[in-house]
Every structure is written in structure tokens, then in C-alpha cells.
Amino acid sequence: xxxxxxxxxxxxxxxxxxPAGISAAVTIARAGHEVVLIERxxxxxSKNVFGGAxxxxxxxxxxxxxxxEAPLERLNxxxxxxxxxxxxxxxxxxxxxxxxxxxxxxxxGKFDRWMAEQAKKEGVILVEETVVKELLLDGEKIIGxxxxxxxxxxxxxxxxxxxxxxxxxxxxxxxxxxxxDVALSVKEVIKLDAQIINERxxxxxxxxxxxxxxxxxxxGMLGLGFLYTNKxxxxxxxxxxxxxxxxxxxxxxxxxxxxxxxxxIAPLIKDGELLEYSAHLIxxxxxxxxxxxxGNGVLIAGDAAMMVNNMHWEGTxxxxxxxxxxxxxxxxxxxxxxxxxKALAKYQEDLENSFVMKDLKTYRNxxxxxxxxxxxxxxxxxxxxxxxxxxxxxxxxxxxxxxxxKFISDFVKQRSIFELFKDATSGxxxxxxxxxx
Amino acid sequence: xxxxxxxxxxxxxxxxxxxxxxxxxxxxxxKTKICTTICxxxxxxxxxxxxxLTVNFENCLECGACRIACTHKCIDWEYxxxxxGVTFKQG
Ligand SMILES: Cc1cc2nc3c(=O)[nH]c(=O)nc-3n(C[C@H](O)[C@H](O)[C@H](O)COP(=O)(O)OP(=O)(O)OC[C@H]3O[C@@H](n4cnc5c(N)ncnc54)[C@H](O)[C@@H]3O)c2cc1C
Ligand code: SF4
Ligand code: SF4
Numbered sequence: 001x002x003x004x005x006x007x008x009x010x011x012x013x014x015x016x017x018x019p020a021g022i023s024a025a026v027t028i029a030r031a032g033h034e035v036v037l038i039e040r041x042x043x044x045x046s047k048n049v050f051g052g053a054x055x056x057x058x059x060x061x062x063x064x065x066x067x068x069e070a071p072l073e074r075l076n077x078x079x080x081x082x083x084x085x086x087x088x089x090x091x092x093x094x095x096x097x098x099x100x101x102x103x104x105x106x107x108x109g110k111f112d113r114w115m116a117e118q119a120k121k122e123g124v125i126l127v128e129e130t131v132v133k134e135l136l137l138d139g140e141k142i143i144g145x146x147x148x149x150x151x152x153x154x155x156x157x158x159x160x161x162x163x164x165x166x167x168x169x170x171x172x173x174x175x176x177x178x179x180x181d182v183a184l185s186v187k188e189v190i191k192l193d194a195q196i197i198n199e200r201x202x203x204x205x206x207x208x209x210x211x212x213x214x215x216x217x218x219x220g221m222l223g224l225g226f227l228y229t230n231k232x233x234x235x236x237x238x239x240x241x242x243x244x245x246x247x248x249x250x251x252x253x254x255x256x257x258x259x260x261x262x263x264x265i266a267p268l269i270k271d272g273e274l275l276e277y278s279a280h281l282i283x284x285x286x287x288x289x290x291x292x293x294x295g296n297g298v299l300i301a302g303d304a305a306m307m308v309n310n311m312h313w314e315g316t317x318x319x320x321x322x323x324x325x326x327x328x329x330x331x332x333x334x335x336x337x338x339x340x341x342k343a344l345a346k347y348q349e350d351l352e353n354s355f356v357m358k359d360l361k362t363y364r365n366x367x368x369x370x371x372x373x374x375x376x377x378x379x380x381x382x383x384x385x386x387x388x389x390x391x392x393x394x395x396x397x398x399x400x401x402x403x404x405x406k407f408i409s410d411f412v413k414q415r416s417i418f419e420l421f422k423d424a425t426s427g428x429x430x431x432x433x434x435x436x437x
Numbered sequence: 438x439x440x441x442x443x444x445x446x447x448x449x450x451x452x453x454x455x456x457x458x459x460x461x462x463x464x465x466x467x468k469t470k471i472c473t474t475i476c477x478x479x480x481x482x483x484x485x486x487x488x489x490l491t492v493n494f495e496n497c498l499e500c501g502a503c504r505i506a507c508t509h510k511c512i513d514w515e516y517x518x519x520x521x522g523v524t525f526k527q528g
Contacts, residue, residue, distance in 0.1 A: 040516055042524055047499060049528035108528040129519040148518055164501040166516075177505050184502045186477045188443070189527035233527070245475045246506050252477050253440055276527040277443035279477035279498040281505075 010034045010125070012330050013145055013154040015132045015167060017044035019054075020302025020319035020326075021160030022115045022124075023062045027327025029123035033334055036152065037116070037124050038145070040131040045112030048162075049187060049280035051226045051235065051313060053103040053210060054111065058317035062324060063118060070114050073105040073230035074208025078201070082225075082264060084216030085386035089264040097207070105208050105228045105235070107189075135167055135298070141339075142171065142297040155339050156330045158299045160323060163281045165291075165304035173300060174291035179242035180371060181285035183223070183310075186252045187237030188260075190272035194232045200268055201229055212313070213238070213265070215386075217258035220379030221248070222284075222370055225259050226313070227268065234269055236260065239282050244374070252279070282315070283308045287364035293351070294344040299326040309359050311366060318356050325350045365433045369426045376415075376423050384411060440479055444496055451495040452521040457503070460511035464490045469508045476503050499523055 014025045017039035028035040041047040053076055059066050078095040120126045136144040136151060144153035159167050163182065168174040192200075201209040213225030223240035238256055245252060259265060283289070283306040290307070293300050301307070302319030309318060329347040333339050351357045370377060391407050412420070457480065459472070465488055472481040478496040481503065499522055504514040516522070 040519055042520055045528065046524045046526075047522075047528075049525055107526075109524075109526045131516050131519050164504070176510070179506050182502070182505060184475065184477065184500065187528075235527075242475065242502055242506055246469075246471050249471070249474050251474055251479075253443065257438075274438065274443065274446055276446045276525065278447070278525050278528055279500040279502075280528070281501050 008151060009144075009153040010036050011154060011334060012036070012156050012158065013038065013152060014158045014160055015145065016159070016161040016302075016304070017041075017116045017126065017128075018048055018112060018160060018162055018302060018319060019115070019316045020304070020323035021158070022112070022119050023320045023323030024158045024160060024301060024327040024330070025124040026062065026119040026122055027324050028330055029119065031331050032123075033331065035124055036127060036154070037119065038127045038130050038132055038147065038152075039116070040129070042129050043109075043113050044116035044126070044128070045108040045110065048108040048112055049185075049278045050108055050315065051187075051228055051237070052105070052108075052316070053228060053313070054106050055101070055103050055314070055317045057101045058320045062320050063115065069118075071106070071110040073107065073228075074203075074206050076103045076105060076208040076210050077203070078207075078209040080209065080211045082211055082213045083382050083385050084213060084219075084262055084264060085383055086216075086219075087263055088386045088390060089216075089262070090385050090389050091264070103210075105210075105230050107230060132161070132167065134170055137171070140296050142295065156297055156299065156333060156344075158301060158323075158326050158330065159304050160301045160319070160326075161304050163283050163303040163306075165300070168291050168300055168304055171295070171298070173293075173295065174306075177285075179246055180367075181283070181289050181306075182242050183239035183282040183284050184242050184245060184252055184279065185237055185239035185282055186256050186277070186279045187235060188256065188277050189230070189275045190234045190236065190269050191275045192232065192234055192269070192272045197229050197232070197234065203229065206231070213259065214378065215382040216262045216265075217255045218378070219382060220375050222374045222378060223255075227265070233275055234272060236265070236269060241284065241371075241374075242281075243371075253277075282310065284310055284367060286310070286367050287357075287360040288368075290360070294329075294341060294347045296341045296344075297339045299329060299344060299347050301326040307356060307360065309363060311363055314359075318359075321354060322351060322356050325354065325356075362434050365430055369430045373423060373426045376419065380415065381423075444478060447498070448524045448526065449495060450521050450524070452517040455492055455494040456515045456517045456522070457492050457494050457497060458513040459490050459492065459507070460509070460513070461489050463509040463511040467508050471506050471508055472503045472512070475506050497522070
């Protein structure tokens, strides 16, 4: 080891102060070990964008008292699933006010920053405004990082550098990402008085409401819209498969404009003032696109490892728990003074025993089937649901039986038996893999 | 509301040099020019007269979509330096 190495050496370096990196770092600092957390933004959260909601149970695992201290927007008490037609819509709503395992809307620029400050108080050395340009290797072993200014060395480097993880790519742990393995999302935060939000969404005080939005301008594409209520603003946005955007040559912000103009959505954001426009990628590859998760002196957590459950808009929780497990793995390696790939294999084992890998595995076929059948699942059936309610609610002196029969015969006529059969097989295959094996 | 109005709400501290470097030789031959469509900040514009791609890197939201979508995988894509680029306050 050269002198330079000794001077600039710590026990663990974590790259990226998002939920994954912060959770990893604080786990290590709490056990009394030295950890440096490097973030490229001017503060933690300043480069991060999500829907979104954080989940209380996993967040409590990292910050047990966060509900009394963290900057939270609203406690979500209502989930709405809105299926939009061209002009009409069907909305299913689930409302339940409870204190157990709830979710809160948050703004990442405030929430990630708070988490990072907490971690600092607990001993994490936080270095902001610093980009890690590359990982330093000694043969196969990762021995540190190179920033714009200097080289830092460590026994273990934890990569929590998010969806684009240029570092995982540098060391060949992840393959080149394909457009179908990510969704591009654009979001707008729209200022509205708290009182107006409460009236429009039927809420009181700090209660919040979530909309998951299907169809509308995204009909036929693998795309989902979202709307979250903050204290005195609304976050509205959508994520669409990058492959679909390329294929259909769509500008993402124009699709969002159309969503905002849909008759079901427009009244919710009426007269609001745009506070900020943003964009971010979402990993969509799921279980089949997980990179290599550990190697000599290195672990990968969170979005950098593509750990997102896109069916449920879950990402921060997988990031926090995988970060925590990475932190625990680093601690056990420190105790044994063994940072080899073999010693770090514990990371994958522990992940497999947690909900992180179990859930990713459960949905492993989802994206394949969804890609194959996107036109039918995200287009045709969405339209038919609205078509059904249109038929069911229209009073026009046509006998009901006649209307029902016409609906069914149209349904079968518009869709070849072959296509219906393919949809059914795909659905059964998916259900089987989710529920059975 | 135009995209420019939207981008006006974003806080930037532009770097001096571009962190996005497409290989213009490949762009000249590129049939899709898909980066000019999918970029959420309209960073890329094809200049037909000069046969090159204008890169308004100051507007970049650092999402990474162009890097993945580029037909010829020819964008040398980096993060802006540490204290530069976009700062989201409402992400
Ligand atoms: C539109 C959208 C909506 C979403 N909605 C939800 C939701 O409602 N609920 C939910 O739970 N999840 C949601 N997610 C997913 C969730 O945001 C992510 O899964 C989560 O943020 C991943 O955390 P992370 O720590 O792994 O990565 P990130 O949060 O992306 O953090 C990575 C950090 O690393 C830093 N970094 C990157 N490279 C470097 C480098 N070279 N040097 C130094 N620093 C670097 C970045 O600046 C960043 O701070 C959503 C995502 C999107 C895009
Ligand atoms: S898609 Fe790639 S190759 Fe084509 S114009 Fe854009 S940057 Fe150049
Ligand atoms: S990273 Fe995103 S915002 Fe920046 S140029 Fe590429 S597509 Fe546009």
C-alpha cells in the first residue's frame, strides 16, 4: 500500500445518497465503523425524482422515529385506480384510514436531505457535490473510487448510484440497458392551496390520496400515470416504456400534457401553478435484469441493481432494505477481515431470504408478458371496461338483454378468437407464476 | 404551456463544457434522430444545414434516456461536474 493509499483510506465507501446508499451507510456507522457517503448533487435528493410515496414499515426499519421528525407531506388514506378512455373513465377507489403500515407522500429534495442529515448525525461522513468518475481496481478487486479531484480507498465499495449506474457498467456487472428495460417518466409539481386540495380530493388535514392512472394518452402502451397530493401541491406525472416512446416517436411531455387535459384529471389540477418540471428513469427489467450483485470488494443495491417492483410502484422500500442488507454484509466482512467475493456472497443469500428478491421473483414474468400483450392489456381491455360501464349506465329505451348480448357479441367479434386465446394464456401464465411458482 | 415554460421552472447551474457528446459522424448517418424526440428537455436539435446535432446541454435533466435510446449508442454520456447541472427542489 502506498502512502497516498493510507492517507485516503476508509473502511467503507458508499456511492449515492438516495434511500439505498443512506440506509447502507447509516447501518455501518451505527456499528461504529467508518463510512464515507459520496453524493454528486449539491445536497442529497437534489438529483432525485419519484412519484411518490414512501412506505412506513421499511422506513421505520432504518429510521424508527421518522414519523415524528422527517419532512412528510401527507398520510395516504385513499388509493384510486383510474382507467381512462379517450374521454370517459372508470375509477376504483379504496379508502382506509389506519396507522399501520401506511405510506406518506414526500418530496425527495426534502426527504432524502433529511435522511442524509440524520445519517451524518449518526457518524456517516457525507461528501456532497462530488461525482465518482470511476472505480479503482487492483486486478479483480475493487479498492476504491476516483472522484474529479482525488482517489479514495476503502475495504468495500457499495454502489447505490441509481438507475443509470455507470459504475456497475464500468466493472461489467450490468449489461447495456435496453430501451424496454426502463421507463422514462416526466413529472410536474403543481401548486394548489391545501384547502382546495382537501376539497377536491375529499380529504381533511394532512390526509392524502394517490391516483394510479391507466390508459388515456397511454392507451396501448406500457405506461402508467400517477398523481399524489402533497401539503400544498400536487405531483402528477407518468412513466412510459422507453421502447414504446421510441417506436411511436412520442415526446414525453406532450403525453403528460394530454393526460393533464383529460376530463377526469383536468378538474383536479385546475388553476394550479407549475412549481417544477422534472424527469427520471425507472428500472423496469425486474428479476431477469438484475445485475451481478457482489464481487471482490463491491456490493450493488437499490435502483443501481434494478430493484424496482413496478407493479406496485415500489422502489424506495427495496432500495432501503437492500441498502441495509448491503450494510450488514459489509459489517460481517469487516468483522472477519475478509472482503473477497466469497465472503460477500452472503449479500445475495440474505437478499433471497428477504421480501426484496421474493417479490422480484414473483413478478419475474410480468414485464415479458406485458410487453408481448401491451396492445391488448393496456389498450383493448381498458377501452372495453369503459365501454361496459358506458353501456351499463346508458338509459335509452333499448331492452337490457339486447344491450348485454350486443356487448358480448361485439367483444368477441372485435377480437379474434386467436387473440382472445393468446390473452387468456398470457394471463393464466402470469397468474400461475405469481401465485404458484 | 410550452416546454420552454416548463424548463423555466427548473433550477440549473450549467457546466462550462458539455457532459453529452454524441458522435456526429454517426448522427449524420442516423435515420431516426430519436434523441430529438424522446428527450424530455429537447436538448438535441438536428441542424439540417450544418448537418450536425445541436446539444443544448444546459437544459439537460440528467435522466439518461438519450444514452439508452440512441440508435447508434454513440452518446458519450457523463454526469456534469459535482456542483453543476440540475437541482430538483420538488422531486
Ligand atoms: C417517476 C417515478 C416514480 C416513482 N414512484 C415511487 C413511489 O411512489 N414509491 C417508491 O417507493 N418508489 C418510487 N419510485 C422508485 C424510487 O424512486 C427508486 O426506486 C428509489 O429512489 C431508488 O433509490 P436508490 O437509492 O437506489 O437510487 P436513487 O434514489 O436514484 O439515488 C441514487 C443517488 O446516487 C447519486 N449518484 C449517482 N451516480 C453518482 C456518482 N457517480 N457519484 C456520486 N453520486 C452519484 C444520485 O445523485 C442519487 O442521489 C419512482 C421512481 C420514479 C422515477
Ligand atoms: S439518436 Fe444517436 S445517432 Fe441518432 S442523431 Fe441522436 S445521438 Fe445521433
Ligand atoms: S439525459 Fe435526459 S434530459 Fe439529458 S439530454 Fe439525455 S434525454 Fe435529455
